Amino acid sequence: MTTPKIYKTEAIVLKRSRLGEADSLLTLYTPYLGKIRAVAKGALRPKSKLGGHVELLSHSQMLLARGQNLDIVSQCQTLDSFLPLRDDLWRISCAVYLAELVDRFTEEHLENYPLFRLLLDSLRWLCWARDGGLVLRYFEIHLCHHLGYRPELGRCLGCGAPLQPRPSFFSPASGGVLCPRCGPGLARPLSLNALKVLRYLQRSSPAAASKLKLTPELSAEVEGVLRGYLRYLLEREVKSAAWLDELRRESIQQTVSTS
Amino acid sequence: MDFESLPTAQPVARLIEEFHRLPGIGPKSAQRLTYYLLRAPEEQARALAQAILAVKDKIVLCSQCQNITDADPCLICRHPERDRTQICVVEEPLDILALERTGGYKGLYHVLHGVISPMDGVGPEDLKIRELLERLKDGEVQEVILATNPNLEGEATAMYLQNLLKPLGLKVTRLARGLPFGSDLEYADEVTLTRALEGRQEA
Ligand SMILES: [Zn+2]
Ligand SMILES: [Zn+2]
Numbered sequence: 001m002t003t004p005k006i007y008k009t010e011a012i013v014l015k016r017s018r019l020g021e022a023d024s025l026l027t028l029y030t031p032y033l034g035k036i037r038a039v040a041k042g043a044l045r046p047k048s049k050l051g052g053h054v055e056l057l058s059h060s061q062m063l064l065a066r067g068q069n070l071d072i073v074s075q076c077q078t079l080d081s082f083l084p085l086r087d088d089l090w091r092i093s094c095a096v097y098l099a100e101l102v103d104r105f106t107e108e109h110l111e112n113y114p115l116f117r118l119l120l121d122s123l124r125w126l127c128w129a130r131d132g133g134l135v136l137r138y139f140e141i142h143l144c145h146h147l148g149y150r151p152e153l154g155r156c157l158g159c160g161a162p163l164q165p166r167p168s169f170f171s172p173a174s175g176g177v178l179c180p181r182c183g184p185g186l187a188r189p190l191s192l193n194a195l196k197v198l199r200y201l202q203r204s205s206p207a208a209a210s211k212l213k214l215t216p217e218l219s220a221e222v223e224g225v226l227r228g229y230l231r232y233l234l235e236r237e238v239k240s241a242a243w244l245d246e247l248r249r250e251s252i253q254q255t256v257s258t259s
Numbered sequence: 260m261d262f263e264s265l266p267t268a269q270p271v272a273r274l275i276e277e278f279h280r281l282p283g284i285g286p287k288s289a290q291r292l293t294y295y296l297l298r299a300p301e302e303q304a305r306a307l308a309q310a311i312l313a314v315k316d317k318i319v320l321c322s323q324c325q326n327i328t329d330a331d332p333c334l335i336c337r338h339p340e341r342d343r344t345q346i347c348v349v350e351e352p353l354d355i356l357a358l359e360r361t362g363g364y365k366g367l368y369h370v371l372h373g374v375i376s377p378m379d380g381v382g383p384e385d386l387k388i389r390e391l392l393e394r395l396k397d398g399e400v401q402e403v404i405l406a407t408n409p410n411l412e413g414e415a416t417a418m419y420l421q422n423l424l425k426p427l428g429l430k431v432t433r434l435a436r437g438l439p440f441g442s443d444l445e446y447a448d449e450v451t452l453t454r455a456l457e458g459r460q461e462a
Pocket of ligand 2: 321322323324325326332333334335336337
């Protein structure tokens with residue numbers, strides 16, 4: 001799609017790295033232009049007007065000029081910087097994970113409005129969520145949906161039979177659930193409760209999903225299933241997932257050592 | 260003679276390649292630097308090569324603060340007048356230069372050599388955090404000042420260190436964050452303004 005020389009767009013900053021002395025190279029996710037890369041000139045100078053407005057994970061209104069290789073951010077105004085995220089190491093790390101997923105799963109210049117919405121809604125939700133992990137699971141399952149990999153949770157992908165309320169199997173390669181007859185040996189076991197949670201997340205709004213309360217075991221199972229599916233689709237690990245694991249390990253250690 | 264029209268000789272190509280690997284140097288600049296050196300007097304080229312080798316041979320990390328130095332411990336760590344009860348934690352050696360220019364800080368430093376950056380796979384184990392904890396063991400240090408940059412990675416690193424240091428019973432402080440001098444309120448972002456308000460002082 002062709003964009004005019006100067007264009008205006010909302011954007012969420014997915015990635016930001018240093019370019020030369022004081023410029024920032026940004027990876028942006030936009031509602032109608034998909035992912036774009038742009039330069040914020042002088043953003044690292046203390047007196048820059050762009051500076052904090054192009055910080056990682058802020059949602060801004062931007063004016064961009066089309067450049068030869070990279071577009072140039074000429075004006076930027078923050079719409080939401082998700083302030084409650086910024087003082088909480090766990091929440092901000094969850095948000096970084098979402099940004100990495102979007103970056104890894106998308107190509108440049110491919111519009112995906114529902115995915116933009118999902119990212120924006122999830123960042124807002126992360127600001128107040130009781131359970132950050134739940135936001136991540138919700139995001140993961142809907143991310144797959146918006147990318148065309150919606151996991152099948154209603155009928156067996158082996159024999160086509162509607163799934164009964166029984167423990168089943170999940171197969172990343174098939175893209176969903178296998179029944180107790182088709183699954184053994186081919187897929188990882190999936191408890192009935194985990195299947196119910198996945199289905200519930202898939203059909204709910206964030207507001208409804210936020211009411212879920214999962215035991216640590218169930219939460220770990222659902223996480224394992226979705227991460228396995230994402231890893232299969234991506235054919236590699238999501239780097240910030242390792243950091244989330246590390247944070248969780250340390251917070252468990254701390255609570256154990258203080259109690 | 261016009262060098263650009265010649266097919267590139269192998270040593271020339273190699274030097275271009277090496278320049279290109281440096282941060283901030285694109286293929287065009289790498290070429291320009293290479294052809295400049297080809298024309299430059301031999302002493303200049305030798306001086307450059309020797310300076311590069313000297314940096315690699317003589318410069319080490321200070322075993323205490325991890326700053327780059329040609330003598331271990333470094334000048335700051337060795338200085339008899341520095342306050343040994345304070346350690347200011349910074350991301351990079353250049354940050355020390357900036358803080359030293361103020362002349363207002365008399366304590367010691369600790370260089371992390373990076374920040375936690377989950378998307379790049381950089382975690383605490385890649386930073387000089389173990390070395391910091393080691394320095395805090397003998398109980399001489401009473402205050403740790405976290406002076407990481409006020410951006411997402413810098414703040415995440417500071418929060419991580421705060422959690423790590425809190426149980427040790429030290430005073431842990433952060434540099435005040437807010438509006439940069441000479442900046443304009445109108446252009447300040449929400450995070451900076453909020454921080455500036457939180458850190459306000461009686462006039
Ligand atoms: Zn079946
Ligand atoms: Zn030193």
